Amino acid sequence: MKRSTGLLVASVLGLSATACGSGEPAEPTAGGAAKVSITVACQPAKSAPKERQAWDDDVAAFMKAHPNVTVKSTDQQPCFDPKTFGPKLAGGQMETVFVVPVTNYDDVIAQGQAMDITQLTSEIKNWNDLRQDVRDLVTKDGKAYGVPNVHYGVGLVYNRKLFTEAGLDPNTPPTTWAEVREAAKKIAALGPGYVGYGEYSGGNTGGWHFTQALYGRGGSILTEDNKKAAFNSPEGKAVLQTLHDMRWIDNSMGSKLLVDWESLMVAMGSGKTGMMLGAPDVVTDVVGKFKGNVADYGITGFPEAKASLSGGEAYMINPKATPEEAKAGMQWIDFRFNTVGKGRFDYARGKANGNPVGVPDNAVYGDSPTGQAIQADRVKNASLPVENYDPYVKASATIPPKAEPLHAQEIYAILDVAMSGVLSDKDADIDKLLADAETKVNAVLAAKG
Amino acid sequence: MAVLRRNLTAYGFLCAALFCFAVFAWYPMIREFILSFQETNLIDPPTWVGLDNFEYAVGYPGFTEAWIATLQFTFLALVCGFVVPFVVALVLNELRHARAYLRFVVYLPVMLPPIVAVLLFRWFFDPGPGLFNQILGFVNLPALAWLDSPATALISLVIVSTWMNMGSATLIYLAALQNIPPELYEAAELDGAGVFKRIRHVTIPQTRLILLLMLMLQIVATMQVFIEPYMLTGGGPAGSTVTVAYMMFQFAFTNQNYGVAGALGMMLMIVLLVFAAFQLRLTREDKA
Numbered sequence: 249m250k251r252s253t254g255l256l257v258a259s260v261l262g263l264s265a266t267a268c269g270s271g272e273p274a275e276p277t278a279g280g281a282a283k284v285s286i287t288v289a290c291q292p293a294k295s296a297p298k299e300r301q302a303w304d305d306d307v308a309a310f311m312k313a314h315p316n317v318t319v320k321s322t323d324q325q326p327c328f329d330p331k332t333f334g335p336k337l338a339g340g341q342m343e344t345v346f347v348v349p350v351t352n353y354d355d356v357i358a359q360g361q362a363m364d365i366t367q368l369t370s371e372i373k374n375w376n377d378l379r380q381d382v383r384d385l386v387t388k389d390g391k392a393y394g395v396p397n398v399h400y401g402v403g404l405v406y407n408r409k410l411f412t413e414a415g416l417d418p419n420t421p422p423t424t425w426a427e428v429r430e431a432a433k434k435i436a437a438l439g440p441g442y443v444g445y446g447e448y449s450g451g452n453t454g455g456w457h458f459t460q461a462l463y464g465r466g467g468s469i470l471t472e473d474n475k476k477a478a479f480n481s482p483e484g485k486a487v488l489q490t491l492h493d494m495r496w497i498d499n500s501m502g503s504k505l506l507v508d509w510e511s512l513m514v515a516m517g518s519g520k521t522g523m524m525l526g527a528p529d530v531v532t533d534v535v536g537k538f539k540g541n542v543a544d545y546g547i548t549g550f551p552e553a554k555a556s557l558s559g560g561e562a563y564m565i566n567p568k569a570t571p572e573e574a575k576a577g578m579q580w581i582d583f584r585f586n587t588v589g590k591g592r593f594d595y596a597r598g599k600a601n602g603n604p605v606g607v608p609d610n611a612v613y614g615d616s617p618t619g620q621a622i623q624a625d626r627v628k629n630a631s632l633p634v635e636n637y638d639p640y641v642k643a644s645a646t647i648p649p650k651a652e653p654l655h656a657q658e659i660y661a662i663l664d665v666a667m668s669g670v671l672s673d674k675d676a677d678i679d680k681l682l683a684d685a686e687t688k689v690n691a692v693l694a695a696k697g
Numbered sequence: 698m699a700v701l702r703r704n705l706t707a708y709g710f711l712c713a714a715l716f717c718f719a720v721f722a723w724y725p726m727i728r729e730f731i732l733s734f735q736e737t738n739l740i741d742p743p744t745w746v747g748l749d750n751f752e753y754a755v756g757y758p759g760f761t762e763a764w765i766a767t768l769q770f771t772f773l774a775l776v777c778g779f780v781v782p783f784v785v786a787l788v789l790n791e792l793r794h795a796r797a798y799l800r801f802v803v804y805l806p807v808m809l810p811p812i813v814a815v816l817l818f819r820w821f822f823d824p825g826p827g828l829f830n831q832i833l834g835f836v837n838l839p840a841l842a843w844l845d846s847p848a849t850a851l852i853s854l855v856i857v858s859t860w861m862n863m864g865s866a867t868l869i870y871l872a873a874l875q876n877i878p879p880e881l882y883e884a885a886e887l888d889g890a891g892v893f894k895r896i897r898h899v900t901i902p903q904t905r906l907i908l909l910l911m912l913m914l915q916i917v918a919t920m921q922v923f924i925e926p927y928m929l930t931g932g933g934p935a936g937s938t939v940t941v942a943y944m945m946f947q948f949a950f951t952n953q954n955y956g957v958a959g960a961l962g963m964m965l966m967i968v969l970l971v972f973a974a975f976q977l978r979l980t981r982e983d984k985a
Contacts (some may be wrong), residue, residue, distance in 0.1 A: 334953050359738035359953065441825060449931075454933070502844070504824050533916050657951045669934070672846050673935065
């Protein structure tokens, strides 16, 4: 314990306030353009050699097209880690171009940890084709702070093979919570170790999924003016009551609490967990990182959904970058992440490399001409059974997206208690759990003014 | 000249140690102290906020519960982590065979990286195929929820902590026991003292100083518990394993609120300083 705390204290508190600029004064090249060097995050790890090679090829192609720009890649995994984000910025180690998940947009923007790129959006050739509601998520007071890279809504990820084994039709997945409960019971009845429905309950993931389920039922975490908690409502109670009943009456949720993102991914990848709330990228992760069999997984619409918590990520620019570095960074974002048929949208290369192609994991361009072109290219080069994801695609088109609540992480930590409360205690008092959480969230909101 | 050279060597070693302490212990402590009175995003110049961070931390929902969980953990960890190693040391001291082997076995967990030990226990505690429930099932006892119930989560963390740390304490106790003059035991035996009377009237008084020292060191160490809740429970279930150090981590790295994290760290440090001062006083009184 002492060893751990020593490390913790050293890392938490040994944060140098020394501000280091990310770049040096630009030097002119022979052609006249100023030389500039940028660092870019998210290079695939060495354990994924084909993806890494594709990235390196893109870097080489970009530098050839922009001879004044030198690109250095970093391969920290995961690309965004809230635990190292602040210290990296403070220590001058943050890349010129970095990625931020939607959960952290508000905090990063509010704390001035991303550059105002409003004047640089013209570097993104398809900027106007990016969905307006998605661009709004990275906009504050009329200023843009990021280029949305991925956007998706919540669905119900399910194991088609388990559905078949349990006597359910995988082509008609549940559309209501009552049907989810029935399906979960049948899957859990397959035998010891089988779990019908998996759900998070710790490490802030419990609060995050409570929010997903609450939004789906039409509820809200906060009032319109963000002054008070609003989840102690019939919708909030329904979320917890359903989970409680599935866990303790149906016995369809297993007996193990899942306290972090990875734990449920491992459970899905094992092929013994039937369903979970999640976005299409869950399929990509379960198959790519947790050894799931790609043909087994499907995704359908969010049951009875009235709204869907927005998920995704955006690329942002280091606030310490020089104007030249910021411009080069935006050009890189445009080249690698926003060009149809190139970079991350080079589906033909992805298919040739054996990557899973076909998951509808990105609605960032919506139905715009760019979005349609990307979708056509994805279907053309699909290596996965795209029909397994059709129910999700059709259902999601009609479900409005809803942003994360203000102070999301602190609220999720508080809601973890309610989630783990119903999943760990048969006699849990749901009204009290919600009332306690409401009091705590209100106290946090009051303290923050 | 030889004296100077010998002293220079000593100062050389001292400088290296001082450098390490300065960089990895004192500087972070000073930074923590400063940070606890500031609001910062780690980019712009920080602003001084007086005692606001302390007020925010004290008023934060879960602050009291975190202290209660920390004190409960400390108490339980002392009951197990203080008594068990002492008893193990007594047994090892009495053994005539395989002492070296058993000492190695007892110390082995200390050599495991904490993360490995914790992950090992994650499997032991698994409510399904976990080792502990398999053992309970083997002797026809009902399975326990271990980490998955607010009633048993904290004690489960204590079990992990005790297993991880008892090796060092056992060896220290064993060294103290071996320093007790054997004549004292012989005299006690001649007076007709049994095992328990020998422990009560010879062993404990002779090791009193080391027992006090270890008690205080263990209080200081266990109150800073972090890895176990972070890796095994994520603070749950129902917030039952959110300790002060875990809450500090959440403020710093999840909420990006370094000032409040620093304030919590200062509070924890003050509490631990009180214990340390108490321990120093006891030690001095004992010497006197």
